[in-house]
Amino acid sequence: MSNKALFIAAGGTGGGIYPALSVAEALREVAPNVQLHFIGSVSGIENSLVPREGWAGFHRVQSGALHGVGLRKQLSSGLKVLSGTWQAWRLAQKYRPRALFLTGGWATFPTALGCHLHGVPVVVYVPDIEPALGVKVISRFARLVLTPVPESAAYFQRNVPVEPVGYPLRRILLKANRQAAQAHFGLDPQRQTLLVFGGSLGARSLNNALAAILPDLLSDGVQVLHISGKADWETVQARRAALDTPLQARYHAFPYLHDDMGLALAAADLVLCRAGASVLGELTHFGLPAILVPYPHAWRYQKVNADWLAARGAAIRLDDECLPKELLPTLRTLLSDSERLAAMRAAAQRAAVPNAAQRIAERLLTVAELRINRGSLS
Numbered sequence: 001m002s003n004k005a006l007f008i009a010a011g012g013t014g015g016g017i018y019p020a021l022s023v024a025e026a027l028r029e030v031a032p033n034v035q036l037h038f039i040g041s042v043s044g045i046e047n048s049l050v051p052r053e054g055w056a057g058f059h060r061v062q063s064g065a066l067h068g069v070g071l072r073k074q075l076s077s078g079l080k081v082l083s084g085t086w087q088a089w090r091l092a093q094k095y096r097p098r099a100l101f102l103t104g105g106w107a108t109f110p111t112a113l114g115c116h117l118h119g120v121p122v123v124v125y126v127p128d129i130e131p132a133l134g135v136k137v138i139s140r141f142a143r144l145v146l147t148p149v150p151e152s153a154a155y156f157q158r159n160v161p162v163e164p165v166g167y168p169l170r171r172i173l174l175k176a177n178r179q180a181a182q183a184h185f186g187l188d189p190q191r192q193t194l195l196v197f198g199g200s201l202g203a204r205s206l207n208n209a210l211a212a213i214l215p216d217l218l219s220d221g222v223q224v225l226h227i228s229g230k231a232d233w234e235t236v237q238a239r240r241a242a243l244d245t246p247l248q249a250r251y252h253a254f255p256y257l258h259d260d261m262g263l264a265l266a267a268a269d270l271v272l273c274r275a276g277a278s279v280l281g282e283l284t285h286f287g288l289p290a291i292l293v294p295y296p297h298a299w300r301y302q303k304v305n306a307d308w309l310a311a312r313g314a315a316i317r318l319d320d321e322c323l324p325k326e327l328l329p330t331l332r333t334l335l336s337d338s339e340r341l342a343a344m345r346a347a348a349q350r351a352a353v354p355n356a357a358q359r360i361a362e363r364l365l366t367v368a369e370l371r372i373n374r375g376s377l378s
Contacts, residue, residue, distance in 0.1 A: 003095075005095045007111070007115065008020050010046060010107075011105030015278055019125055022356075024054075026360065027361045031365055035056035035095075039107060040059075040107050060107075061110055062084040062087060063084045081113075089118055091114070104128075109138065113138075121143040122138065123146065128148075128305055129280070129308055132299075136155070140157070144161050144163065145160055146163055149280070152164065165356050166359065167284075173285070181265075187225075191222065194331065195265065195273075196226045196272045197264075218250045220335075223251070274302060275317075279305060280351075283315070290316070293318050294317065296319065316330065
């Protein structure tokens with residue numbers, strides 16, 4: 001076969017998009033002649049997060065939610081899924097990819113179905129420990145399912161080929177170091193740094209909980225890196241302006257970080273965040289102790305992620321409704337206990353799986369029957 005095209009499908013949130021981008025980076029490294037086509041949804045955030053450079057094509061297919069919505073929405077989404085499946089089939093007919101790699105998001109289901117109907121091998125990566133319902137359905141006709149941890153295999157049928165590979169990280173995260181991070185954000189190396197973020201879309205309950213205790217926390221001498229999300233950015237700016245001048249200098253707030261996220265993680269001594277899929281790779285790579293607050297208004301994916309890290313001693317799970325009463329004392333307890341922080345840091349490091357992106361890229365190329373050769377592909 002002479003065709004060198006591969007499809008990558010992802011969307012919805014950063015939890016699905018960033019692993020796809022990490023694998024794309026690795027593919028360009030181990031197989032530079034491969035032609036990568038990205039497939040996303042019509043209006044998802046992948047349209048702004050996924051760079052256009054380096055892709056042979058950037059495509060959109062129709063889709064919609066089929067689970068957890070009303071009948072009218074199901075009918076509307078069903079028609080979109082049918083349309084998206086036809087669109088994906090047409091894309092497969094045009095470009096004849098050697099394989100489809102997908103992570104998560106609404107667009108992945110019609111893309112997987114359309115490519116499968118065209119005979120394209122499907123490789124699935126599950127970013128969270130527990131797969132979403134759509135991924136479980138797709139896994140039944142996937143050639144291979146890759147997961148972040150071995151425990152994910154329990155969620156699939158026995159006849160589904162499942163292989164744990166770790167969580168892939170972008171190269172720019174892997175290059176980040178603490179000294180450069182402190183200089184970039186203007187941090188005091190003598191002070192402890194708390195990093196607070198709520199995922200690619202932000203988290204209002206985390207923002208509000210932090211705002212309620214921020215003066216006390218800053219008065220304790222802690223410096224805070226806060227990634228608020230764009231929806232709450234104006235409110236966060238106003239709250240910062242209301243702080244006393246000495247405290248303002250210790251509070252570093254941003255609406256969103258993309259390429260600088262690795263620096264923020266490298267600078268941190270403790271993290272307060274949601275428990276989206278990225279914590280499985282980012283917190284473990286940087287050896288970061290964490291207080292994980294699972295998103296309460298969805299299925300239990302984030303709770304499973306949080307509990308997995310907590311069971312290994314790398315994190316504490318604190319549920320959303322407990323934030324008002326327990327957040328400040330929990331932070332103070334951890335930040336004042338250097339031995340416990342060191343133990344949590346070591347536990348996080350033990351859970352890290354290096355080179356996940358390269359491992360996934362190589363498995364994908366094997367399924368696609370493309371040779372791993374930096375100069376050429378068979």
